[in-house]
Amino acid sequence: MDSLLEVKKLKKYFNTPRGVLHAVDGVSFTLEKGKTLGVVGESGCGKSTLGRTVLHLLDPTSGKILFDGRDISVVDPKQLHELRREMQMVFQDPFSSINPRMTVAGIIGEPLKIYKVFDAKSDYEARVHELMETVGLADNMATKYPHELDGGRRQRIGIARALAINPKFIVCDEPVSALDVSIQAQILNLLMDLQDQLGLTYMFITHDLSVVKHISDDICVMYLGMLVEKCPAKELFVHNYHPYTKALLSAIPQPKLVQRQRILLKGEITSPINVGKKCRFAQRCPYAKEICFQKTPKLEEITPGHTIACHFAKEINGL
Amino acid sequence: MSEILLEVKDLVIHYFTDGEEACAVNGLSFDLAPQEVIGFVGETGAGKTTTALGIMGLVPNPPGRVLNGEIIFQGKDLLKASEAEMRKIRGEKITMIFQDPMTSLNPVLTVGDQIAEVVLLHNKMSKKQAMARAMEMLEMVGIPGARCSEYPHQFSGGMKQRVVIAIALACNPELLIADEPTTALDVTIQAQVLDLMRKLKEDLKTSLIMITHDLGVVAEICDKVAVIYAGEVVESGTLKDIFTDHRHPYTEGLFASIPDLDEDVDRLHVIKGLMPSPTDLPTGCKFHPRCPYATERCASERPKPVHLSDTHMVLCPRAGDGGAQKA
Amino acid sequence: MPMKNNTKEKKNGLWAEAWRRLRKNRMAMIALVVLILMVLCAVFAPLVAPYDYTAQDLENKFVYPCLAHPFGTDNLGRDIFSRVIYGSRISLQVGLIAVSIAVVVGGTLGAIAAFYPKLDNIIMRFMDIFMAIPSLLMAIAITSALGSGTRNLMIAVGLSSMPQYARIMRASVLTVKDQEFIEAASSIGASSFRTIVLHILPNAFAPLLVQATLGVGNAIMSAATLSFLGLGIQPPTPEWGSLLSTGRNFIRQFWPMTIFPGLAIMLVVYALNILGDGLRDALDPRLKN
Numbered sequence: 001m002d003s004l005l006e007v008k009k010l011k012k013y014f015n016t017p018r019g020v021l022h023a024v025d026g027v028s029f030t031l032e033k034g035k036t037l038g039v040v041g042e043s044g045c046g047k048s049t050l051g052r053t054v055l056h057l058l059d060p061t062s063g064k065i066l067f068d069g070r071d072i073s074v075v076d077p078k079q080l081h082e083l084r085r086e087m088q089m090v091f092q093d094p095f096s097s098i099n100p101r102m103t104v105a106g107i108i109g110e111p112l113k114i115y116k117v118f119d120a121k122s123d124y125e126a127r128v129h130e131l132m133e134t135v136g137l138a139d140n141m142a143t144k145y146p147h148e149l150d151g152g153r154r155q156r157i158g159i160a161r162a163l164a165i166n167p168k169f170i171v172c173d174e175p176v177s178a179l180d181v182s183i184q185a186q187i188l189n190l191l192m193d194l195q196d197q198l199g200l201t202y203m204f205i206t207h208d209l210s211v212v213k214h215i216s217d218d219i220c221v222m223y224l225g226m227l228v229e230k231c232p233a234k235e236l237f238v239h240n241y242h243p244y245t246k247a248l249l250s251a252i253p254q255p256k257l258v259q260r261q262r263i264l265l266k267g268e269i270t271s272p273i274n275v276g277k278k279c280r281f282a283q284r285c286p287y288a289k290e291i292c293f294q295k296t297p298k299l300e301e302i303t304p305g306h307t308i309a310c311h312f313a314k315e316i317n318g319l
Numbered sequence: 320m321s322e323i324l325l326e327v328k329d330l331v332i333h334y335f336t337d338g339e340e341a342c343a344v345n346g347l348s349f350d351l352a353p354q355e356v357i358g359f360v361g362e363t364g365a366g367k368t369t370t371a372l373g374i375m376g377l378v379p380n381p382p383g384r385v386l387n388g389e390i391i392f393q394g395k396d397l398l399k400a401s402e403a404e405m406r407k408i409r410g411e412k413i414t415m416i417f418q419d420p421m422t423s424l425n426p427v428l429t430v431g432d433q434i435a436e437v438v439l440l441h442n443k444m445s446k447k448q449a450m451a452r453a454m455e456m457l458e459m460v461g462i463p464g465a466r467c468s469e470y471p472h473q474f475s476g477g478m479k480q481r482v483v484i485a486i487a488l489a490c491n492p493e494l495l496i497a498d499e500p501t502t503a504l505d506v507t508i509q510a511q512v513l514d515l516m517r518k519l520k521e522d523l524k525t526s527l528i529m530i531t532h533d534l535g536v537v538a539e540i541c542d543k544v545a546v547i548y549a550g551e552v553v554e555s556g557t558l559k560d561i562f563t564d565h566r567h568p569y570t571e572g573l574f575a576s577i578p579d580l581d582e583d584v585d586r587l588h589v590i591k592g593l594m595p596s597p598t599d600l601p602t603g604c605k606f607h608p609r610c611p612y613a614t615e616r617c618a619s620e621r622p623k624p625v626h627l628s629d630t631h632m633v634l635c636p637r638a639g640d641g642g643a644q645k646a
Numbered sequence: 647m648p649m650k651n652n653t654k655e656k657k658n659g660l661w662a663e664a665w666r667r668l669r670k671n672r673m674a675m676i677a678l679v680v681l682i683l684m685v686l687c688a689v690f691a692p693l694v695a696p697y698d699y700t701a702q703d704l705e706n707k708f709v710y711p712c713l714a715h716p717f718g719t720d721n722l723g724r725d726i727f728s729r730v731i732y733g734s735r736i737s738l739q740v741g742l743i744a745v746s747i748a749v750v751v752g753g754t755l756g757a758i759a760a761f762y763p764k765l766d767n768i769i770m771r772f773m774d775i776f777m778a779i780p781s782l783l784m785a786i787a788i789t790s791a792l793g794s795g796t797r798n799l800m801i802a803v804g805l806s807s808m809p810q811y812a813r814i815m816r817a818s819v820l821t822v823k824d825q826e827f828i829e830a831a832s833s834i835g836a837s838s839f840r841t842i843v844l845h846i847l848p849n850a851f852a853p854l855l856v857q858a859t860l861g862v863g864n865a866i867m868s869a870a871t872l873s874f875l876g877l878g879i880q881p882p883t884p885e886w887g888s889l890l891s892t893g894r895n896f897i898r899q900f901w902p903m904t905i906f907p908g909l910a911i912m913l914v915v916y917a918l919n920i921l922g923d924g925l926r927d928a929l930d931p932r933l934k935n
Binding site for chain 1: 825826827829830831832833834835836837840844845848849929930931
């Protein structure tokens with residue numbers, strides 16, 4: 001197995017006036033070269049923080065990050081600058097993630113300028129041109145400003161910028177959630193094509209399970225800073241064992257006449273402040289018993305390649 | 320259908336800015352019976368929200384202007400009603416809830432006051448009675464009445480949207496227009512709010528126009544559907560018509576581009592091209608530049624509605640001449 | 647595939663583009679012409695002014711506007727038109743340079759405060775102290791320390807109004823800094839310098855620009871107050887503010903002495919304001935045309 005990214009017990013805490021916020025709390029996973037890991041959860045579950053911590057846009061509180069065999073848990077600014085050549089990010093909001101005062105070509109070419117990739121101007125221009133072609137932006141877009149383009153095209157700019165310096169690994173933070181359905185499909189297809197052509201490895205963060213299903217090899221489900229279930233993507237939609245995953249899946253409205261049996265959760269998502277020792281999902285869990293409020297469940301392998309964190313995994317699923 | 324609550328006929332609303340004319344709504348028609356729920360489905364810029372604002376008489380003027388059409392509500396053309404009459408209708412007979420629950424509540428008033436305000440505006444009753452009504456409404460949307468005296472910031476997103484729904488329903492309106500009411504919410508919270516709306520629709524016998532881009536939400540709650548593209552209804556019918564027998568190429572594309580949870584496909588289906596700009600709509604059928612079946616006729620001739628049954632209308636000639644009999 | 651020209655970034659694209667857009671804004675162009683005319687008048691004052699600004703004609707005091715004296719004459723029989731023309735030399739200089747000092751110093755400090763949270767408290771508390779002292783008092787203190795004279799006057803007026811620019815800049819930078827494209831810049835490895843110069847400042851300076859155009863009028867007035875107190879420009883050198891304050895003594899009996907310098911100040915402030923608005927729009931590619 002050829003792993004590109006290995007994350008071990010990664011933690012990211014924030015100090016807030018109300019206490020310590022456990023945004024990411026002991027998350028571990030391995031990601032193989034050329035594969036896609038889908039990270040799914042609702043707002044406030046720490047999925048974006050996880051992505052940003054892996055990229056060192058935020059510094060981890062503790063834990064280990066191994067990238068391509070190197071330990072990058074702690075890096076100095078110079079190492080970080082070099083590291084950025086290899087790991088990039090595509091952001092959620094195509095309207096705020098690109099500078100409104102730069103032209104399309106300027107935005108896409110910026111990483112090339114920062115890393116002084118080309119000496120000759122013509123090489124630089126050729127690369128920008130090539131990138132635009134790769135992501136499907138017409139030539140005449142080069143001198144346009146972002147506001148002149150629609151959301152889908154703007155997201156293509158963001159993708160081209162991330163690809164500019166040939167990274168190995170890209171974190172996609174909800175890259176399609178701000179787009180219309182038909183445009184969503186275009187961007188998802190583009191990302192999948194790029195992966196095939198360039199051998200990219202993705203970490204794909206989203207709140208939408210139906211989106212990750214198509215693009216991911218493995219899926220992690222997060223709840224309040226912790227992984228609650230992890231397994232191959234295909235498996236998750238057939239056998240899901242954690243009560244939260246079940247509820248999340250059943251909550252997606254299906255464009256079909258016959259709807260799934262819905263599991264309605266009580267209450268709302270809180271924030272992981274002063275969490276203490278309990279299952280973080282216990283308050284909303286339909287199966288919660290006393291122990292769930294006393295002990296944090298550990299991630300355990302329930303069937304080969306499928307881990308979940310629940311005290312009653314076996315009982316609930318009749319295994 | 321015997322009785323009709325709302326009938327919109329050939330509605331045309333354009334926006335005029337900087338010498339440009341944006342054709343937001345172009346001859347849109349539909350009708351709605353009492354207690355019925357219709358879903359408006361379409362992408363950003365299709366004219367769904369403008370239509371809703373048109374019904375409410377709230378199209379910002381300038382730049383917007385209603386150029387043509389009739390909006391007949393309980394036998395009366397709202398486009399001919401005076402502003403004073405409209406003000407009475409809004410809030411009492413027709414109410415609207417918006418996408419973002421965070422910004423539609425006033426942060427310096429308690430939620431109780433905000434519900435009571437609407438009640439007092441449209442009913443003759445004492446402040447005390449209005450507050451009692453406010454508490455009743457909160458209970459109805461699943462919030463303890465005692466939280467009446469709390470401020471919006473003390474509520475979470477889903478709770479705020481419940482409060483907004485309570486305000487909209489406080490005067491027992493005949494018609495509720497909900498503009499993407501669950502889009503800003505998390506999936507599990509969205510499920511709760513949809514569940515609530517479904518219950519309320521049964522209890523209160525209010526008609527509902529549900530504006531959404533999500534066909535899943537439509538399937539959850541609507542009786543019939545109008546698929547809107549470039550300011551026109553391109554296909555309409557009962558839930559069953561649309562979900563099992565959609566004929567318009569755009570509807571087809573919409574369904575195909577949604578990733579299916581139960582099936583495996585390698586590539587997602589894509590509707591090629593982009594939504595046309597409302598300032599520069601194509602001639603003929605507005606969908607023809609993106610349509611896989613387009614013929615020369617589509618580019619020049621405006622398609623006429625094809626009625627496949629009493630309920631099912633398709634704005635595409637293919638639907639009539641059997642072209643839609645795909646594999 | 648042949649390279650097409652349009653993949654190339656235009657040189658000085660932002661400014662050329664802005665100028666093209668500004669030219670389409672008729673009001674802003676009128677304002678620009680007015681300002682250029684006023685600056686030219688100031689530069690070529692000896693050629694434009696019909697009289698010497700010190701020439702007294704005690705037999706023709708308080709003459710109302712007529713052909714010989716388009717703006718009339720003052721209490722010493724001096725031609726008001728000539729005095730306003732000569733006055734513009736000092737006033738425009740003081741107004742524009744003082745505001746430039748305030749914008750550069752205040753804007754820089756504000757941007758630093760916003761960008762480096764560690765310095766934020768130090769800089770902004772210092773600004774608060776600065777602001778707590780009435781700006782006139784501050785200006786008086788600075789001129790008394792540096793001595794009178796045009797240059798020191800400009801420094802005093804500039805520094806005393808600097809904190810408000812720092813505040814505006816800080817608020818503006820903080821808003822921009824929170825946007826995702828700033829995070830995107832650091833994700834593609836941009837240095838902080840590059841991020842500030844290329845991504846933050848161009849998106850943050852619009853409110854500062856508008857405030858600056860409003861500030862010119864205030865600067866002219868504070869300069870006048872200082873001159874009045876004997877700390878700025880000394881009579882008989884004319885300057886709009888001092889013309890106004892002398893005129894004030896006769897405002898009930900003889901209006902031209904206050905109206906014309908007042909109109910001159912108003913014209914400058916108004917023109918600058920419109921130009922500032924136009925510039926802000928022209929520099930924002932989101933607002934087409």
